[in-house]
Amino acid sequence: xxxxxxxxxxxxxxxxxxxxxxxxxxxxxxxxxxxxxxxxxxxxxxxxxxxxxxxxxxxxxxxxxxxxxxxxxxxxxxxxxxxxxxxxxxxxxxxxxxxxxxxxxxxxxxxxxxxxxxxxxxxxxxxxxxxxxxxxxxxxxxxxxxxxxxxxxxxxxxxxxxxxxxxxxxxxxxxxxxxxxxxxxxxxxxxxxxxxxxxxxxxxxxxxxxxxxxxxxxxxxxxxxxxxxxxxxxxxxxxxxxxxxxxxxxxxxxxxxxxxxxxxxxxxxxxxxxxxxxxxxxxxxxxxxxxxxxxxxxxxxxxxxxxxxxxxxxx
Numbered sequence: 001x002x003x004x005x006x007x008x009x010x011x012x013x014x015x016x017x018x019x020x021x022x023x024x025x026x027x028x029x030x031x032x033x034x035x036x037x038x039x040x041x042x043x044x045x046x047x048x049x050x051x052x053x054x055x056x057x058x059x060x061x062x063x064x065x066x067x068x069x070x071x072x073x074x075x076x077x078x079x080x081x082x083x084x085x086x087x088x089x090x091x092x093x094x095x096x097x098x099x100x101x102x103x104x105x106x107x108x109x110x111x112x113x114x115x116x117x118x119x120x121x122x123x124x125x126x127x128x129x130x131x132x133x134x135x136x137x138x139x140x141x142x143x144x145x146x147x148x149x150x151x152x153x154x155x156x157x158x159x160x161x162x163x164x165x166x167x168x169x170x171x172x173x174x175x176x177x178x179x180x181x182x183x184x185x186x187x188x189x190x191x192x193x194x195x196x197x198x199x200x201x202x203x204x205x206x207x208x209x210x211x212x213x214x215x216x217x218x219x220x221x222x223x224x225x226x227x228x229x230x231x232x233x234x235x236x237x238x239x240x241x242x243x244x245x246x247x248x249x250x251x252x253x254x255x256x257x258x259x260x261x262x263x264x265x266x267x268x269x270x271x272x273x274x275x276x277x278x279x280x281x282x283x284x285x286x287x288x289x290x291x292x293x294x295x296x297x298x299x300x301x302x303x304x305x306x307x308x309x310x311x312x313x314x315x
Contacts, residue, residue, distance in 0.1 A: 005030065006029055006030065006085040006086060006189045007029075007030045007032050007082070007083055007084050007085045007086075008024060008029045008030065008031050008032065008084060008085065008086050008087070008088060009031075009032060009033045009034070009035065009079070009082060009084040009086075009087045009088070009104070010024055010031060010033075010034050010035070010053075010057075010087075010088050010089075010090075011034070011035040011036070011087060011088070011089045011090075011092040011094075011096075012034075012035075012036060012053045012089065012090040012091050012092050013036050013037045013051045013052075013053050013091060013092055013093045014051065014052060014053070014091050014093075015052045015170075015174065016090060016091045016113065016170060016173070016174045016177075017052070017053050017090035017091045017092070017111075017174075018052050018053060018056050018174070019174045019175050019177065019178035020088065020090040020111050020174075020177055020178045020181050021034065021053055021056055021057065021090070022056065022178065023178045023179075023181050023182045023185075024088065024181075024185075025056075025060050025062075027182070027185065029185075031060075031062050032063070032082050032083075032084065033062065033063045033064070033065055033079075033082050033084075034053060034054070034057035034062050034063070034064050034065070035064075035065045035066070035067070035079075035092065036051045036053040036054045036057070036064060036065075036066055036092070037051060037066065037092070037093050037094060038066045038067075038068055039051070039054070039066070054066070065078070065079075067094075069094065070094055070095070070096055070097060070100050071095075071097050073099075076097075076099050076100055076103070079100060079103055080103045084103065084104040084105070085104060085105045085106050085189065086104050086105070086106040086107070086108075086109065086188065086189060087100075087103070087104045087107075087108040087109070088108075088109055088110075088111070088181070089108060089109065089110045089111070089143065090110070090111040090177065091111075091113075096108060096143060097145075098145055101143055101144065101145070106188065106189065106191055107142055107143070108142070108143040109140055109141065109142055109143065109153065109188060110140070110141050110142075110143050110148070110150070111138060111139075111140060111177040111178075111180070111181055112124070112138065112139045112140075112141055112148055112177075113125050113136070113138055113170075113173045113174075113177065114128065114136055114137065114138075114139065114206070115135070115136060115137040115138075115139060115155055115157060116139045116141060116148060116152055116155075116198050117148075117149075117198040117199055117200060117202045117203035117204070118133075118136075118202065118203070118204050119136070119204055119205075119206040120147055120148035120149065120203055120204070120205055120206065121147060121148065121205045121206035121207055121208070122206060122207060122208035122209075123206045123207065123208050123209050124136070124206040125166055125169050125170050125173060126166045126206075126209055126231040126232065127204075127206035127207075127231075128160060128169075128206075129160060129164070129166055129169065129227055129230055129231035130227050130228060130231045131227075132223075132227060133160055134159065134160060135157055135158065135159055135160060136157075136158055136160055136169070136173070137155055137156050137157040137158045137173070137176070138155065138156050138158070138173055138176050138177040138180055139152045139153075139154070139155045140152070140153045140154045140155075140180055140181060140184045140188075141153065141195070141198075142195050149198060149200070149203075150195070150198075151195030151196055151197045151198065152195055152196050152198060153184055153187075153188065153193055153195045153196075154180055154183065154184045155180075156176055156179070156180045158172055158173060158176055163230065163253070164230065165230045165231075165233040165234070165251070166230065166231045166232060166233055166234070166235075167233055167234040167235075209232070209235070209236055210236075211236050213228075213232075213236075214228075214232055214236050214237060214238050214239050215238075215239060215240065215313075216228065216229075216238055216239065216240045216249065216312075216313065217313075218240070218263035218264035218276065218277070218278050218279065218312065218313050219263045219278070219279040220278065220279050220280075221254075221278060221279050221280035221281060222254035222255065222278040222279075222280060222281035222282055222283045223254040223280075223281065225238075225252065225254065225278055225283050226252050226253060226254040226283060229249050229250070229251065229252040229283075230251070230252075233250050233251065237249075237250065237289075238250075238252075240264070240312045240313045241312065241313050241314065242290075242307075242310070242312055245290065245291055246290075246291055247288055247289070247290060247312065248288065248289040248290075248295070249285055249287070249288050249289075250287040250288065250289060250295045251285075251286045251287040252273075252283050252284060252285045252286060252287075253273070253283070253284045253286065254278075254281055254282075254283055254284075255275075255281060255282050255283075255284055256281050257275075257281055257282045259277045259282065261277040262277065262311060263277050263278050263279050264276060264277065264278075264311045264312045264313040264314060265277045265309070265310070265311050265312075266307040266308050266309060266310050266311070266312065267282060267308070268308065269298070269302055269306070269307055269308055270298070270299075270302070271298065271299040272284070272286075272298070273285055273286045273298045274288070274298050274301075274302070274307060276312055285298060286298050288301050
């Protein structure tokens with residue numbers, strides 16, 4: 001497919017946005033600029049690192065703009081001078097004020113990783129797993145002043161199979177979002193596609209992830225703990241306490257089993273995992289990590305230690 005003449009601006013920052021940017025690069029549109037957040041310190045040396053979107057844009061020789069905010073009238077005038085027909089956003093991370101939303105001739109659209117109005121906000125992928133949703137998806141929505149409240153042009157569902165991690169679901173939705181953008185772009189640019197208003201009564205909010213959420217409460221049912229472990233892989237990673245230090249848990253599976261042991265007690269251990277009592281059922285830990293080490297399968301982790309009878313999370 002080749003689309004000619006429309007002037008587009010893309011705004012995005014993390015890896016989720018890269019497939020959508022790639023779609024625009026391949027359509028033949030005139031991609032006049034890419035907006036992404038300023039370089040952030042990263043790695044052990046805390047050196048400034050370009051976002052994945054910036055890296056992709058520079059490789060394609062597209063001009064990159066990195067304002068710290070879009071509320072500055074000077075920045076807004078700079079964007080307006082680019083005369084965009086459409087602004088496409090995917091996980092940009094900065095608020096687009098009304099003055100910016102009004103600049104493109106055809107408005108601004110967002111590639112959002114949920115089936116709106118469910119999971120408006122910053123962490124829809126992880127919140128869907130945490131809630132035990134059987135399905136999520138992506139939407140192409142028209143942006144307005146509210147948080148993910150705009151009407152929806154197109155949507156595509158995606159099942160959430162049990163055992164999938166937040167990172168794995170992220171990658172599926174990033175690809176699905178790019179596919180949906182590609183399908184929807186021609187009619188978006190024609191200006192004839194009418195979006196469907198969201199039903200605000202069904203709205204739920206997906207707040208950003210906080211590291212305080214990562215500590216496992218062994219009094220919770222095993223299935224809830226499994227969802228937490230999976231949702232927080234690869235970030236911010238679920239954890240518990242072992243010998244006064246953090247034990248990060250990358251993968252785990254809930255199983256139905258009754259036990260009289262206190263929640264957090266290690267019941268069994270072996271190559272198949274470390275089985276821990278919970279508030280309902282047991283949780284089998286299959287990949288864990290100690291500070292300064294790397295994530296290890298249970299069998300490798302147990303090669304140098306024994307945990308049976310120990311109580312995780314105890315201080």
